Amino acid sequence: MATQQQQPPPLPLAGRTAIVTGASRGIGRAIAVHLSSLGADLVINYASNAASAESLASTLPRGAVTVRADVSIASDVKALFDRAEEAFGGRPAHVLVNCAGILDTKYPSVADTAEEDWDRTFAVNAKGAFLCCREAAARLARGGGGRIVAVTTSVVGSRRPGYGAYAASKAAVETMVGVMAKELKGTGITANCVAPGPIATDMFFDGKTEEVVESVVAESPMGRLGEVGDVAPVVGFLAMDGGGWINGQVIRVNGGYV
Ligand code: NAP
Numbered sequence: 001m002a003t004q005q006q007q008p009p010p011l012p013l014a015g016r017t018a019i020v021t022g023a024s025r026g027i028g029r030a031i032a033v034h035l036s037s038l039g040a041d042l043v044i045n046y047a048s049n050a051a052s053a054e055s056l057a058s059t060l061p062r063g064a065v066t067v068r069a070d071v072s073i074a075s076d077v078k079a080l081f082d083r084a085e086e087a088f089g090g091r092p093a094h095v096l097v098n099c100a101g102i103l104d105t106k107y108p109s110v111a112d113t114a115e116e117d118w119d120r121t122f123a124v125n126a127k128g129a130f131l132c133c134r135e136a137a138a139r140l141a142r143g144g145g146g147r148i149v150a151v152t153t154s155v156v157g158s159r160r161p162g163y164g165a166y167a168a169s170k171a172a173v174e175t176m177v178g179v180m181a182k183e184l185k186g187t188g189i190t191a192n193c194v195a196p197g198p199i200a201t202d203m204f205f206d207g208k209t210e211e212v213v214e215s216v217v218a219e220s221p222m223g224r225l226g227e228v229g230d231v232a233p234v235v236g237f238l239a240m241d242g243g244g245w246i247n248g249q250v251i252r253v254n255g256g257y258v
Contacts, residue, residue: 011039012240016145017093018042019084021071021132022100024049026201027151029056030228031097034236036060040095043084045069047100063088071100071128081135095239096136098129099151101170105207107162118165125169133180133191146189147239150177151231152250154197154258170195174250181248190247194234197254199226221256230255 018035022028024046033056036042041063046053047070057064065087069076084093102124104117129150140146152170155163174193181191198204198216204225205213217225234253237243252258 011037012242013095014039016040016095016141017084017088017091018095018097018239019045019080019093019136020097020099021045021069021080021128022047022098022151023056024053026203027196027199027228027231028097028099030232031099031151031235032056032064033060034232035095035097035239036062036064038236038240040239041088043067043080043087043093045071045080045100047071071098071132072123074131077128077131077135080132081139085139092139092141093136094141094145095147095149096132096140097149097151097235097239098132100128100132101125101151101203103163103166103203103206105203107207108164109161110164113165121165122169122172125166126172129173130176133177137180137184137189140187140189142187142189144188144244145241146184146187147243148177148180148184148189148191149235149238150174150191150193151235152193152195154195154252154254156195156250157252157258158197178248178250190238190244192238192246192248193250194231194238195250195252195254196231197226197252197257199228199231201228219257224255226253226255 018040020032023032023044044053044066053066067083069080136148155167156171177191
């Protein structure tokens with residue numbers, strides 16, 4: 001008698017497209033890898049680091065395309081979503097994770113913040129999130145599984161000196177996303193923020209002395225910096241059906257730092 005082949009259960013995000021901005025490096029890259037492991041087809045956005053985005057795409061086990069787009073430019077964001085639909089049979093994407101972000105690594109006080117640095121921070125972090133979320137609100141799949149996740153920061157809570165423009169730009173996003181969660185009533189799309197604490201990436205280490213890094217570690221109840229792998233599964237949970245009742249929230253992922 002022939003033995004029946006047992007089919008493994010389908011992966012939770014199988015047949016769904018996830019767009020991850022700022023996925024060439026750091027936290028965004030880890031989120032892309034994690035969503036792919038959950039079965040999603042990936043749209044890997046980057047701004048300048050094409051080689052890194054391409055090498056990521058080549059290692060993912062299922063569909064992945066790379067798209068260069070500056071999230072602070074509306075036409076780039078529209079083209080990113082166009083490409084996401086074209087690449088995977090014309091179906092709308094289910095998940096947007098907006099992870100692209102910048103930090104002024106001179107860590108100026110508000111009194112010492114240059115106007116152009118304030119404007120650039122808001123252009124990428126706040127306007128970029130707005131443009132991506134606006135496009136997602138219009139275009140993500142309806143009827144279940146639609147997810148918007150904006151990566152913000154626990155600095156909104158800790159209010160550390162030197163982070164004025166950065167924290168303010170992310171606070172704006174947290175407020176906007178909370179409003180969107182209500183505006184998206186009836187679509188089945190949830191909108192949440194994931195707000196990491198200090199995570200060991202280029203962004204964290206840039207402009208910090210070893211002494212400053214050590215002081216951050218010493219402040220952490222866990223006695224270490226966060227890793228990108230501490231953040232990605234939280235985004236993965238929000239993206240899956242099991243995370244569907246979490247809506248309009250800011251989830252701080254910081255090991256108890258804030
Ligand atoms: P990272 O290593 O510096 O990576 C930043 C990513 O954003 C890169 O993929 C970069 O693309 C992309 N990016 C920058 N400007 C962009 C633009 N205009 N359009 C599209 N993509 C752009 O930073 P990270 O530490 O992974 O941070 C990722 C997110 O987490 C950011 O939003 C950050 O604010 C937030 N966050 C980080 C920490 C931390 O401690 N690391 C803590 C809290 C929150 P290219 O490489 O192609 O230029």
